[in-house]
Amino acid sequence: MPAATEQVSRYLQRFNATLTREEGEPAWLRERRERAMERFLTLGIPTTRDEEYKYTDLSALVDGKRRFDAPADSVAPAVPDYALTGGPRTEAGAAPPAFEASGTVEPGVRVFRLAEALRQEPDLIAQHFGAIAPIEDHALSAANTAFFEDAAVVVADPGVTASQPVHLVFGSGSAARNPRVLVVAGRNSALQVVETYVGAGTYWRNAVTEIRAEENARVDHYRASIESPDAYHTGLLQATQERDSHVGTFSLSFGGAVVRNDIRTRLNGSGCECSLDGLYTAGQGQHVDHHTAIDHAMPHCNSHQLYKGVLDGNAKGVFNGKIFVRRDAQKTDAVQSNKNLLLSDEAEVNTKPQLEIDANDVRCTHGATIGQLDATSAFYLRSRGISADQARNILTYAFAADALARIRLEPLREYFEALLLARFAPQED
Amino acid sequence: MLEIRNLHVSVDGQEILRGIDLDVRAGSVHAIMGPNGSGKSTLASVLAGRDGYEITAGTVTYGGRDLLEMDPEIRAREGLFLAFQYPVEVPGVTTMYFLREALNAIRKHRGQDELSAGDFLRLARERSQPLGMDPDMLKRAVNEGFSGGEKKRSEIFQMSMLEPSLGLLDETDSGLDIDALKIVADGVNALRSPERAFVVITHYQRLLDYIVPDYVHVLVAGRIVRSGDKFLALELEKRGFGWIDEFAGQEAAVGV
Known part of the structure; x- marks a missing residue:
């Protein structure tokens, strides 16, 4: 070759x-x-x-x-x-x-x-x-x-x-x-x-x-x-x-x-905690893939994952979340969640949790959602005078901003909230 | 203000409203009563412009214009307000942000200047106070984690902020204890004026002790089968909706 x-x-x-x-x-x-x-x-x-x-x-x-x-x-x-x-x-x-x-x-x-x-x-x-x-x-x-x-x-x-x-x-x-x-x-x-x-x-x-x-x-x-x-x-x-x-x-x-x-x-070691969180947004022509892996090797550890994605145009999103719980890792508490919002019919997400659990006294939960904007919420906003576009923007912002709440560094969180707001929910004037 | 003529509405091919006629003039309060499944909430939803309803016949004119042609937000900007039977939780959107967007959209539509954040806050405090609402509620996500009573109160608060010409109250009294009911009724009564009309949809006569209607209509199986004044509601309370069934076959008198 x-x-x-x-x-x-x-x-x-x-x-x-x-x-x-x-x-x-x-x-x-x-x-x-x-x-x-x-x-x-x-x-x-x-x-x-x-x-x-x-x-x-x-x-x-x-x-x-x-x-x-x-x-x-x-x-x-x-x-x-x-x-x-x-x-x-x-x-x-x-x-x-x-x-x-x-x-x-x-x-x-x-x-x-x-x-x-x-x-x-x-x-x-x-x-x-x-x-x-x-x-x-x-x-x-x-x-x-x-x-x-x-x-x-x-x-x-x-x-x-x-x-x-x-x-x-x-x-x-x-x-x-x-x-x-x-x-x-x-x-x-x-x-x-x-x-x-x-x-x-x-x-x-x-x-x-x-x-x-x-x-x-x-x-x-x-x-x-x-x-x-x-x-x-x-x-x-x-x-x-x-x-x-x-x-x-x-x-x-x-x-x-x-x-x-x-x-x-x-x-x-025992008593560890980790949180693996994220927010991804992708539009026309973009592809965004997150693969996470948490290796619970020891007992009494907590892990927490929340990944949210907003996909528009023909964007493609991928999330794969692996959680390994080794034989010694009793009392593991692992929570994983991946939530995706599709703003167009062409946008696509592949999401997959992968749990390998060798211990018997553990709590592991995972969930993935792929959805569109909630029509009832959109109607509620519109029934108050907010335009259809603006309702879509506000709800998109709200979906994404929820993930940012995990950011403990306030100036960073505020910066990205403002960025999201500018992207998804500009004030109408 | 609002004229409904021979309105027929179907959902999934099933006819729910079977020829509604109703005239609502400025300054009046109409109560619509009826048993579960009679079409009360369908009527409210259709008037507010919710999707999923097929209008098979009839017209609705609002302020001289075809209401059914308007998008929901245009109806709202033109002064129509629906207090939801089940107010929607909108996580991530604060009441403050939501309501300011709404109020400014309406003000813009009316050719008024937008309210600054400060002016909006002052107005919101002024209007929430008589409803006994915690001012911190403005900073919380819309309806999220609110009790049933708080949600209904929030609907009335929104109505008082947006100052509609026509308020539709869809079972706002359901699930309220007597104290909450009085607060909600006082909120509505404070908004009564010669320019403003209300359509109060309820299952229970009790609300009408506090919001005294000018007209009462009884809706059964998609038709208004009886109209009268507030004494009709009292009679209904005494005799039950079963009493109305006797009229169901007759052509209904049209409310004025």
Whole structure:
């Protein structure tokens, strides 16, 4: 297959360029990259023959028909700052890199570029970096590990409660195509991290975030993806949680031609809690896919998932939620819900819960809904003088805004409420 | 104000209203009574413009115009208000936002300026207070988690905010205790004026002790079989709807 060979040689070229560029990297990291490259070449870009990618076609990433470095014919949307007053805002992966907030942003909370993190915390980085996100069976994670140029590392020292959220911003420049984030929340620490992705033009972004929550740590993580309408966005968020820790992650997906996010956490100790929530909206020509996985390995852990989607035009949505409850994970309490609103007859959703339960004393519930706007509610609004269009907008907004209620970071929630309001329920004037 | 002529309405091919005639003039209060299934709520729904009803014959004129041709929101903007028998919960939409959108749509239609948030809030406080409503209710989602009584009260509150010309009350009294009933009735009575008319649909005569009607109509099997004044309601209460069956075969007198 000459085309495939050509593709492989391009990957290898790129990999060699990466190795040359990053030649100052420690040996262990180089080895992780090489292993990742090996795995990526073996696994290849997933195809729709792969059950995990049954509904999400990534063939455009390899067939060469679409250029993923097409110059932008539009300007990237302004990066929202969510009025996160005082918090550091870190532009990672911009070219040239602008990373002013490196170092201590407040006592006990540090934000680094990878090189600096390797100098200051070599052991911590070697222990976690590239060790949380799997590469053996995850081609896209392997690709990121092979090719990433830089990484943002956020560390909260033990016992520290960060007073402000850390905001990481990724534009669509070439250095931000394989963005990588490592968050380490030390024992008894509490930290909020916001990742924002914005861009213009046609590009493929393949993002990997690793989160390590030590004993009794709390991490509230938000990923706001406001990609260009022509962009492909793939990503893996992998968290690993020690006992009594809490990880909340909220995925906001507003743009992109094809979006595929894998969001996973492993509950390695008892008493853990996690919430995996999200809101996706997609319109004409858009495809958005979320795959979540929660691995209940230990007893007395709670997990909570609420994903809501609003699909218009011929948009396609996919949700797959896996919950594994291992034999030792008694008293697990897992709740999963995926709710979709279809605004047009052509919009489509495939939603699937997948529960594998090996323990016998657990509570696991799941539910999925796919529906249209409630005609009775719409009539009620209209009977008060509100136009049919406005009634549709208000009800759509209400459906979506309900998911945002899970966002604990108030300025962020308000920003996206306003964004939704502008999109779905503009004030009539 | 409202003239209904020979109105026939079917639902799923089954005829529910079988020739309704009714004239409602400005300033008057009409009560429509009847047993369950007689078509009372169908009449209210058809007047408000709900989908799912097939009008097979007849006309409805409102303010000289064909009501049945208007979209529900146009009917509302033209001053028609339906207090729902089962008010709808709308999660995620606050009463404040919902009602301000509605009021401003109506004001715009009437060529009036929109109300600012501050003015709206002042008006809302003023109108909710006599109904004994918690002002915090405005910040809650429309009807969500409200008790039955709160929902009905909220309907009357909405009506007082939107100041319709014609208020249709669809079994607003059902399920209310006597205190709530009085509050709701006082709310309606406060709105009575020479320019405004009400059609009060009820199953029970009790409401009419508090909202005293000018006319009472008895609806049985899709027809108005008897019309009279408030004493008809009292008689009906005493003798039961069964008494009306004696008239069912006769051609009904038309209310004025």
